[in-house]
Amino acid sequence: MSLNGAQVRCILTRAGAQFITPLTLSSLSGEKVYSELFSHTDKNYMDHIRLSREADLIVVAPASADILARMASGIADDLATTTLLASNKPILVVPAMNTLMWNNPATQRNINLLKNDSIHFVDPEEGNLACGEIGSGRMANIQEIVLKINSVLYKEKPLNGFKGLITSGPTQEPLDPVRFISNHSSGKQGHALALAAAALGADVTLVSGPTSLINPQGIETINIKTAEEMLNACIHSLPVDFAICCAAVSDWRPIKIQDQKIKKQSSKILDKSKTTIEITENPDILKSLAQLSPDKRPKLLVGFAAETENILEHAGQKLIDKGCDWIIANNVSLDSDTFGNDNNQVTFIELNSSGELEHEEWPKSSKNVVAQLLLKKISQTLVI
Ligand code: PMT
DSSP states (O other): OOBTTBOOOOBOOTTGGGTSOHHHHHHHHSSOOBOOSSOSSOSOTTHHHHHHHHOSOEEEEEEOHHHHHHHHHTOOOSHHHHHHHTOOSOEEEEEOOOHHHHHSHHHHHHHHHHHHTTOEEOOOEEEEOTTSOEEEEEOOOHHHHHHHHHHHHOOOOTTTTOEEEEEESBOOEEEETTEEEOOOOOSHHHHHHHHHHHHTTOEEEEEEOSOSSOOOTTSEEEEOOSHHHHHHHHHHHOOOSEEEEOSBOOSEEESOOOSSOOOTTTOSSSOTTTOOOOEEEOOOHHHHHHTSOTTTSOSEEEEEEEESSSHHHHHHHHHHHHTOSEEEEEEOSGGGOOTTOSEEOEEEEEEOTTSOEEEEEOOOEEHHHHHHHHHHHHHHHHOO
16 A cells, blocks of 8 residues: 555454455555455465564554454454454554444543553544544544554654644634635645654644644644734744744735624725725744744744745745745645645755755655655754
8 A cells, every 4th residue: 555655454354344345455555455364265374473473563443442342352353353462563543433432431441451551542533423423433534643653663753852833724814704815725734744743753833724634633733813823823832943834824914804794885895896905914924933033043944835836946035035944845836736635746945055045856745755754854954
């Protein structure tokens, strides 16, 4: 399966096969799907031992209340539970179930038992559940699971003891109680950066504009709406060792926020014939951080440049104008499909020792991989 280059083998339980077919899993993983503990046709009777020995990590996802109970009791009555019991590798459990089943004392007791046995968890989110109810129990999003996998697998935490600030998502600049100026940023890239930084051991503050993403577990998240609120939250989070401004901050905001919904016919801001809105420039957060005194300025300050034309030239100019150390040029033209998508193609830009702009094109990959590449570069620079 294309999980950042990992080879993935799936074990499908009898209950799991009610939701997904072995064919789907084998086409996604490019591997045989395992389900039988004792197969009459298969030559290898010791699949459970081989599967657990050959894996670096076992992920149980989605984990039902039933499998949690069987794992907690050490029951091994099918291939999945036998492989888990025979494992000496890290195990990551990603529960998904109905809210009442999740909150049931028996389930919570089993979770505590498993946590005491050093089993790792990504807790479920609140939201719409498969059973039609709404509440906690929905499986965590894939981004969180992938980054938790990295955090469990890669024991090395080079950013341990380092503090990072990351901005993510759009800002919303209100015009009246119901309307605002904003943009298409989903927060996926910024949140992936926060999780990648935390996976390397950094103490991360994520300042996020309004997105549909859940605040990542274990990361201090400050939710804001406007650029001014984002600037205040960033300043409040200082000092930090590194900052990454990935948020798509609105460059402008309406000069006046109307207390009541603006009526079409009686608008004071909207001239009926011209429909103009008076706007003013927002503070530039990246530039403000760059201009701080050396004791307050992040040691390493990274911006993102969202461009639709002359990408490298405009991004390089932004690095110089805003005074950050690195800038990540991002094509956001209509055909790039960058906003809201899971993938991204970026170019890393820095000034070399002779003061010339140098760039390095990174391959198109998932936003998680872009985040990991950038955080790797940050850790290599900060950790001497
Ligand atoms: O959120 P996704 O859907 O995953 O999409 C990711 C992304 C495309 C939003 C992200 O990868 C990206 O490119 N972010 C930068 C968006 C942006 O506002 O670019 P810009 O070129 O307008 O600004 C340049 C830099 O200045 C950015 O670091 C920005 O955060 C910062 N800025 C801009 C304006 C402002 N008033 N204050 C700022 O700090």
